[in-house]
Amino acid sequence: MASQVLPTPHLTLDPFFEVNTTNAAPITTAPITPAEQFNYILMTLFMVFFVFRYLRTVVSIFTWFSWSAIPVAEKPKYTSKDVTVLIPTTFKTPAELMACIKRILACNPAKVFVITSEANVHLVKDMCILHNFGQHNVVVLGVEHLNKRKQLLRAIPLVETDITVLADDDVFWPDEKYLDYLLAVFEDDKVGGGGTRQRVHRNLRTDWVNMLGISYLERRVWNNCTTNAIDGSISTLSGRTAAYRSCILQSDSFRYKFLNDTWRGRPLNSDDDKFITRFTYGSGWKIVIQPDNRSVLETTVEADFPGYQQQCLRWARAHWRGNFTVMENETYWRSLRMWWGLYAIYVSMWQTPNILCEGLLAGLLYGAVGSPSVAPHFWIALGCWIFFAKNLKMLPHFCRYPQDMLYIPVLMLFSYYHGYLNIKALCTMTTTHWGNKQLSEEEKPRVRPDQIPDLVRNAKDFVDGYHEPTPGHIVVGSDYFQVHPTDEDKIVDILYHDSVETPDCTAQGIDTAGDASVGADETDMGPGNVADLLA
Incomplete structure (x- = not known):
């Protein structure tokens, strides 16, 4: 039987889906014009610069909200009795100094050294007696010329404890447990220095x-804490309050370099905290910030704008000088150990002033998408992001004080002005003195004899009347700076009145070594009590 060939069925397609391959025109795309190519290049540059500028900001957000406090060990290696506190002071604001000492003494350190000009040693001592600090181990030292480095070196050789804490004379520690949180960073034997968070009062x-x-x-x-949390890097461990192992500060190398630190041949009187940070890292130690909310100290800034502006200039000069010195003389800043700090600190420092960086972003965006009327969504997004980035680091403060959001326009305007100050500081780095401090004037006696009673009363009123809590800290009682009750008028009469002789402090356990008028060397207040002077 012959095989039968079946006919091939004819498939009829729906005309809608049928493709005419014989008469179809080839698919072509319009060529990219040179103008469009240029726009693509500008958009690419915009994205690259945007990421370069704001990567640090984005990473810091996650770091800020994900870090954890360093716990205080049940049996810590160091306690407050292993701490000596050094307070170099110009004695410009006696009331703040007394409040500062009181808060430090509440933490019960082994010893406190107060270093001022020789002309003011006895006045500082007498004011400490007035505030009943005689029962604590407080030592007042004098130097001939006010210079923070020399003031610190005056006391460092006398330290006998394992930990030395350097504190400015305008800082207020939150409570008696502050040192416990600060010392927790030294549970790691590789840590040579540590600090805590800070706020302006x-x-x-x-x-x-x-x-x-x-x-x-x-x-x-915000910047210091987030970079330190990532890889242990920090631009500067602030000298407002910083703890170091005493062996670091008492080394011969430290003393020589600290006293002979220069910038382009000019001796440096400022930038002390920059130097100590650099020396600690360069010696192979780690620096750690304690981020615990319970260890936030307070400080003050200049109350008038000209003074604050000079402060900003001094800080900016120290920032430039310190970073350049590290980049010239050290290697740790570019090591793999501090990979994030290399970008966040030393590369990003060139992103100033803000108006130039944001102007460059705006120019690139304009070239890529056109004016705000052509592509409004791009411009709105950029504006919202810049607004958010400028106020991001103030969010913790605004959560505590929402009424301060009224100052946002002022803060944003000043951020642009601060860029100008940064450029000015860069151009005047050879100015190495304390910009807002006339130290030669403050080396003189603080007041005339007839002004002493008013000075004492004002200082005591400040300390007695301070009722504001440290931000972020739960208040226990109504007065952070409560002092022992004393009969102020009798104390003033006994200590300062011309017709009354100076009391015999030696009999009360108060050593008045030397005379302030000829350069008092040391004033050691032992267990004496102001009440004894009134008997």
Whole structure:
């Protein structure tokens, strides 16, 4: 039987889906014009620069909200009795100094050294007696010329404890447990220095200058804490309060280099905290920030705008000089151990002033997409991001004080002005003195004899009347700076009145070694009590 060939069925397609391959025109795309190519290049540059500028900001957000506090060990290696506190002071604001000492003594350190000019040694001592600090182990030292480095070196050889804490004369520790949190960083034997978070004291009647100071330190602390949490790097461990192993500060190498530190041949009187940070890292030690909310100290800034502006200039000069010195003389900053700090600190420092960086972003965006009327969504997104980035680091403060959001326009405007100050500081780095401090004037006796009673009363009123809590800290009682009750008028009469002789402090356990008028060397207050002087 012959095989039968079946016919091939004819498939009829729906005309809608049928493709005519015989008469179809080839698919072509319009060529990219040179103008479009240029726009693509500008958009690419915009994205690259945007990521370069704001990567640090994005990473810091996750770091800030993900870090954890360093716990205090049940049996810590170091306690407050292993700490000596050094307070170099110009004695410019006696009331703040007394409040500072009181808060430090509440933490019960082994010893406190107060270093001032020789002309003011006895006045500082007498004011400490007035505030009943005689029962603590407080030592007042004098130097011939005010210089923070020389003031510190005056006391460092006398330290006998394992840990030395350097504190400015305008800082207020939150409570008696502050040192416990600070010392927790030294549970790691590789840690040579440590610090805590800081805030500028917010006045009850705050003003725009006070807010500028608050904003500056909030941003600074945010940057330091986030970079330190990632890889242990930090631009500067602030000298407002910093703890170091005493063996670091008492080494011969440290003393020589600290005293002979220069910038382009000019001796440096400022930048002490920059140097100590650099020396600690360069010696192979780690530096750690304790981020615990319970260890936030307070400080003050200049109350007037000209003074605050000079402070900003001094800080900016120290920033440039310190970073350049590290990049020239050290290697740790570019090591793999500090990979994030290399970008966040030393590369990103060139992103100033803000108006130039944001102007460059705006110019690139304009070239890529056109004006705001052509592509409004791009411009709105950029504007919202810049607004968010400029106020991000103030969010913790605004959560505590939402009424301060009224100052946002001022803070944003000052951020652009601060860029100008940064450029000015870069061009005047050879100015190495303390910009807002006339030290030669403050070496003289603080007041005339007839002004002493008013000075003492004002200082005591400040300390007695301070009722504001440290931000972020739960208040226990109503007065952070409560002092022992004393009969102020009798104390003033006994200590300062011309017709009354100076009391015999030696009999009360108070050593008045030397005379202030001829350069008092040391004043050691032992267990004496002001009440004994009134008997």
